Amino acid sequence: xxxxxxxxxxxxxxxxxxxxxxGGTTAEAIARSLDTNPVVVRxxxxxxxxxxxxxxxxxxxxxxxxxxxxxAITLEDIHEAVEGHASVFALRPGGxxxxxxxxxxxxxxxxxxxxxDEAVAMRLRQTTLASLSxxxx
Amino acid sequence: xxxxxxxxxxxxxxxxxxxxxxGGTTAEAIARSLDTNPVVVRxxxxxxxxxxxxxxxxxxxxxxxxxxxxxAITLEDIHEAVEGHASVFALRPGGxxxxxxxxxxxxxxxxxxxxxDEAVAMRLRQTTLASLSxxxx
Numbered sequence: 001x002x003x004x005x006x007x008x009x010x011x012x013x014x015x016x017x018x019x020x021x022x023g024g025t026t027a028e029a030i031a032r033s034l035d036t037n038p039v040v041v042r043x044x045x046x047x048x049x050x051x052x053x054x055x056x057x058x059x060x061x062x063x064x065x066x067x068x069x070x071x072a073i074t075l076e077d078i079h080e081a082v083e084g085h086a087s088v089f090a091l092r093p094g095g096x097x098x099x100x101x102x103x104x105x106x107x108x109x110x111x112x113x114x115x116x117d118e119a120v121a122m123r124l125r126q127t128t129l130a131s132l133s134x135x136x137x
Numbered sequence: 138x139x140x141x142x143x144x145x146x147x148x149x150x151x152x153x154x155x156x157x158x159x160g161g162t163t164a165e166a167i168a169r170s171l172d173t174n175p176v177v178v179r180x181x182x183x184x185x186x187x188x189x190x191x192x193x194x195x196x197x198x199x200x201x202x203x204x205x206x207x208x209a210i211t212l213e214d215i216h217e218a219v220e221g222h223a224s225v226f227a228l229r230p231g232g233x234x235x236x237x238x239x240x241x242x243x244x245x246x247x248x249x250x251x252x253x254d255e256a257v258a259m260r261l262r263q264t265t266l267a268s269l270s271x272x273x274x
Contacts, residue, residue, distance in 0.1 A: 003227035008246055012229070015238045033236040034229070075249065088225055088257065090140035092149070092171070099170040101152045104273045109145055112212065112264055119256040120225065127249055136241045 009034065010044055010082045011132065017054065017066055018133035024065030044082065051081030070130035076121050088120060089113040146171065147181055147219045148212065148269065154191065154203055155270035161202030181219065188218030207267035213258050225257060226250040
């Protein structure tokens with residue numbers, strides 16, 4: 001499967017905001033760090049705003065700032081903001097409804113896949129934005 | 138991100154083989170369980186063979202059988218067979234080489250993403266093929 005770079009982008013966006021301090025920053029400045037288009041940054045900032053991680057001030061003197069302290073934002077929060085409750089693994093749809101193996105897959109795999117997602121969430125929860133942004137000189 | 142159904146397909150293939158017992162079965166019979174084309178099954182069986190999970194006997198009386206007991210095959214083995222050492226998350230390539238935040242992402246995120254993959258592997262290791270195939274009547 002293609003590994004997902006969305007969380008890395010979102011973490012970098014939030015680290016730039018944390019690095020810039022309480023005055024906040026702009027989508028343009030963040031885009032220079034990621035070397036991408038500000039449109040890409042703004043799209044992702046909307047997801048982060050929806051999850052109450054950032055506050056976007058519109059207008060000429062607008063910008064973006066964190067809504068919580070960096071030590072109150074975990075990678076799990078960031079992951080959920082940009083991916084929702086996405087699963088790592090999923091059942092394959094369809095299959096032969098008359099086959100007992102196929103039926104058993106549909107009943108047995110979901111709890112295993114859910115436990116995998118829980119393991120991922122638990123690991124992400126152990127890292128805060130502060131631990132990533134603090135060491136940046 | 139689009140959740141990955143490849144492991145579900147591989148688990149189902151191996152469960153059909155386990156269910157059929159020591160005599161083994163054929164790609165055609167497996168394809169009937171998955172309701173898919175035998176070509177799809179054969180392609181995945183090659184990955185499973187490369188990982189020493191199945192033995193494919195070619196020819197007219199050919200077929201496929203497990204190379205290990207179902208209780209000696211874990212979901213981690215199956216995942217590795219079909220995905221290699223794929224990561225759930227990845228760094229975003231590029232970024233501004235002069236930005237300290239961008240530089241820090243490249244040094245700090247890999248160990249976190251590696252720990253996530255380890256958490257997934259550890260969870261998958263807790264489930265054997267036997268625990269999935271045994272309850273099938």
